[in-house]
Amino acid sequence: MQHQRWEIMGMRYLLVLVSGLCMSACGTENTESEAINGNADENTASDELTAAKPLYYAVRLDTRRCLFPVCGGYWVHALNKKKTRCLDGRERNECYVATIETSGLDLSEEELANIQNDTRQIVYRGVLGSKQYPHFGRFGELVAYEAWQAASETPYTGKVYDVSDNHIVCITTPCFSLAAKTVNTTSAAITVSGLLGDETLLEGVYTALSTEHILGAGKVVRDKHAGPAGVGRALKLSQYFTRVQHRDGSEQQDN
Numbered sequence: 461m462q463h464q465r466w467e468i469m470g471m472r473y474l475l476v477l478v479s480g481l482c483m484s485a486c487g488t489e490n491t492e493s494e495a496i497n498g499n500a501d502e503n504t505a506s507d508e509l510t511a512a513k514p515l516y517y518a519v520r521l522d523t524r525r526c527l528f529p530v531c532g533g534y535w536v537h538a539l540n541k542k543k544t545r546c547l548d549g550r551e552r553n554e555c556y557v558a559t560i561e562t563s564g565l566d567l568s569e570e571e572l573a574n575i576q577n578d579t580r581q582i583v584y585r586g587v588l589g590s591k592q593y594p595h596f597g598r599f600g601e602l603v604a605y606e607a608w609q610a611a612s613e614t615p616y617t618g619k620v621y622d623v624s625d626n627h628i629v630c631i632t633t634p635c636f637s638l639a640a641k642t643v644n645t646t647s648a649a650i651t652v653s654g655l656l657g658d659e660t661l662l663e664g665v666y667t668a669l670s671t672e673h674i675l676g677a678g679k680v681v682r683d684k685h686a687g688p689a690g691v692g693r694a695l696k697l698s699q700y701f702t703r704v705q706h707r708d709g710s711e712q713q714d715n
Contacts, residue, residue: 512587514605515539516620516643516675519582522556529558529591529599536602539583539620540644547590547600557600559591560584564605567706575704581610583620583675583701608675608701611664616677616699623695624673626651633687640695643675653683653692665700675701 517536524531535554538544543551562572564586575582585606590598610616621640628637634653641649655662657678668674678697686692 514585514587516583516585529593529596533558538644540642557602559601561601561603565607575607575609580613583608607704609704610699610701614699618678618698620675620677623676625669632689634692652695653686654694655697656694657697661697668702
């Protein structure tokens with residue numbers, strides 16, 4: 461019995477020691493990740509998840525060195541918003557989530573590994589939820605419904621738009637044949653007469669637009685040289701994203 465008591469006391473001391481080391485290792489950012497750790501029960505969290513509206517989130521790895529799930533997850537922020545509302549109700553530059561729930565993406569394990577190991581920027585469309593961790597409490601979780609991957613490693617700048625071909629056919633230029641809607645806002649889509657940017661980037665984006673809509677990052681500018689019919693309006697791209705979707709037999713093809 462004496463030996464068992466010492467074992468229990470030793471375990472308690474170890475947990476306190478590890479927690480203290482974690483707090484010191486996490487640095488200033490840990491204040492935000494701790495604040496997100498709530499006490500809501502699973503039913504409350506599930507109801508909030510159901511009611512939440514999906515948004516587009518940019519994601520970066522949490523490189524702090526301390527005990528998971530307090531560290532080692534991701535920092536996320538909603539595109540086109542100055543602040544992101546975290547699970548505790550506060551608005552911050554970005555929110556900490558311990559995990560990203562990817563089962564809703566309908567991707568194979570190999571496809572998931574490919575995007576997770578890729579150095580290009582990933583944007584997820586989803587909702588912020590939470591997950592309970594024994595001995596730690598509840599931490600943020602991004603429940604992803606869509607994954608979008610950048611065309612290159614170049615960081616994006618500017619606003620992010622959902623860009624699609626509106627299939628308008630013109631006999632002159634400028635022809636406002638593209639629709640661009642600012643994501644994560646209620647703003648109506650605008651029409652643009654073309655895209656500007658790096659030649660290689662434009663070649664890929666027009667190929668992608670021929671079959672699907674894309675996410676284009678940049679700014680809308682006047683195009684004085686759009687054509688004989690007058691001044692156009694173009695989206696000057698810094699980067700674009702295409703949706704990652706499951707391809708039948710992709711694992712066999714990659715092998």
